[in-house]
Amino acid sequence: MVCYKPISSLNGPRFTGIKTFMRLPNIQTTKDVDFAIIGIPFDTASTFRTGSRFAPAAIRDMSVTIRSYHSGFGLNIPDILSGVDLGDINIVPGYIEESYEKIEQGMQPIVDDNVIPISIGGDHSITLAELRAVAKKHGPVALVQFDAHMDTIDSYLGEKYSHATSFRRAWEEGLIDTSHSIQVGIRSNFKTFKDIGFKVITADMIREQGLESVGKQIRERVGEKKAFLTFDIDFVDPAYAPGTGTMEVCGFTSSETLYLLRETKKINFVGFDLVEVIPAYDPNQITSFLAANIIQEFLGLIALNKVHSKKEELEI
Numbered sequence: 001m002v003c004y005k006p007i008s009s010l011n012g013p014r015f016t017g018i019k020t021f022m023r024l025p026n027i028q029t030t031k032d033v034d035f036a037i038i039g040i041p042f043d044t045a046s047t048f049r050t051g052s053r054f055a056p057a058a059i060r061d062m063s064v065t066i067r068s069y070h071s072g073f074g075l076n077i078p079d080i081l082s083g084v085d086l087g088d089i090n091i092v093p094g095y096i097e098e099s100y101e102k103i104e105q106g107m108q109p110i111v112d113d114n115v116i117p118i119s120i121g122g123d124h125s126i127t128l129a130e131l132r133a134v135a136k137k138h139g140p141v142a143l144v145q146f147d148a149h150m151d152t153i154d155s156y157l158g159e160k161y162s163h164a165t166s167f168r169r170a171w172e173e174g175l176i177d178t179s180h181s182i183q184v185g186i187r188s189n190f191k192t193f194k195d196i197g198f199k200v201i202t203a204d205m206i207r208e209q210g211l212e213s214v215g216k217q218i219r220e221r222v223g224e225k226k227a228f229l230t231f232d233i234d235f236v237d238p239a240y241a242p243g244t245g246t247m248e249v250c251g252f253t254s255s256e257t258l259y260l261l262r263e264t265k266k267i268n269f270v271g272f273d274l275v276e277v278i279p280a281y282d283p284n285q286i287t288s289f290l291a292a293n294i295i296q297e298f299l300g301l302i303a304l305n306k307v308h309s310k311k312e313e314l315e316i
Contacts, residue, residue, distance in 0.1 A: 002032040005078040006068055014064040020085035021063045021120075021295065027084045030113040034081040035302055037295075038106065038119045039088035040273075042099050045125035045162045049245035051278040055288070056088055056120040058279035063292035070300035072262050077296075080303040086110070096125060096161045103129035111137045111271070118298055120291075121275030123245065124151055124163040127230050131175040134228055134271050141271075142180035142227040143167065144218060144264060146235040146257075148203075148248035149188050152196055163276075171196050180225040182218055184260070185235040187248050203250055211256060215263020228271045229264065229301075231294055233287060241290055243282025254290055261297040265304055272298040 007023040020026050021037040030036065039056030046052065069076045089106040091099040103126060110117050111133050119130055124147075134141055145151075149164065152171075156162040160169065170176045178197035187203040199221050206214050234244045237251030252260070277291050 003078075003082040004033060004084050005082070019057065019060045019064065021060050021292070022066050022068070023064055024083055024085040026087060028086060029084065030110055030115045032082055033084055033115050034306065035083040035116045035118055035299065036110050037083070037085040038110070038117055040091065040103055040119050040122040040126045041088055042091040042093070042096075042103070042121070042126055043123045044094045045096050046123045046245050047156055047162060047164055049278055049281065051280045052121055052123050052245065052276055053093070054279045055122065055277035055291070058282070058285065058288040059120055059274075059277060059291045059295070060085070062285050062289040063295070065289070066292050066296050070296065070303065072258070073265075073300050073304050075300060075303050075307065077299050077303050080306055081299065083299070100129040100132070100161075104133045107133035108136065116269065116302055117271050118295060119271075119273040120295070121273060121277075124166055124230070124232055124275045125161060126275065127273055128161070128166045128169050128175075130271060130273060131170050131228060132173070135175040138226050138270055140174055140177040142222045142225040143170070143176045143178075144181070144222060144227055144229045144267070145183045145232075146185055146230070146260075147183060147232040148185060148234040148251060149232070149246065150183055150186055150198075150200070152198075168196065176228075177225060180222050180227075182221045184214065184218065185252065187250060203252070206252075206260075211260050211263060215260060218264055219267060222267050224268065226268050226270045229269055229273075229298070231272070231274045232276045233274065233291055234276055236290065241287040243278050243280075243287030244276050245278055246276075254293075257290075258293065258297055261294065262300070265301060266308065267301075268305070269301060
């Protein structure tokens, strides 16, 4: 069995070579692979700033400094997981429905081969197409959404598809099980969820209840359901992640963000994405660097689940 691992910085400086996420091999395969990084550089469904089409490249660029060892879980990720960077899906700029078709077609073989996709957007409209592919394999999944916005309005300027409508469409299409889904960190558009059934934990509620309590609520809400985690970088306060399209103040620090992500441990995630990074508004690349660290947290969650799964098999 082949195990695909990042190139060690001891074998070559981090600034050399083709930029892949964490210097993973760029190999077009899903055989012997636990996870795959996919870029989805579509941003023409944004309602304010555009430019997140350049985020996959920018996040890969900063990811070369990310360590393989996950200090929070005490795991060396390449010892547990085999992963590749499959490059980008060739979307159609300006044409969202055609891009949705290409995203779904690109994602489907990855999901069907039981490889966990980790997508780098792009704006938040891309998640709808990802969920279409995931639901074809797994049925309706629980959605764990870290975001400042709910993205559940019915239409924007008369159009059904935008980064602000993704999860209303996902609900209408039966892609998500809202009775097990949760939106975390919301600080805008509070009224658009009542007819859908999400559990919503606002930013104020997180501060009142504490990170550990919120983590417990996320795990209880999802339960044993297969889940998809979508992370909009505007969950983080713009002081820590200024490079985004629709900023909201009173967000979370980098430390709080990583802590809360770790609190989603043991959830059966079958897919992840990170969206809405705009490098043009990102001084000193701090947003892209945080985004790369958040993706490392995704890898830590996958690795931890695999370790627990092996322990359970041995006990049986």
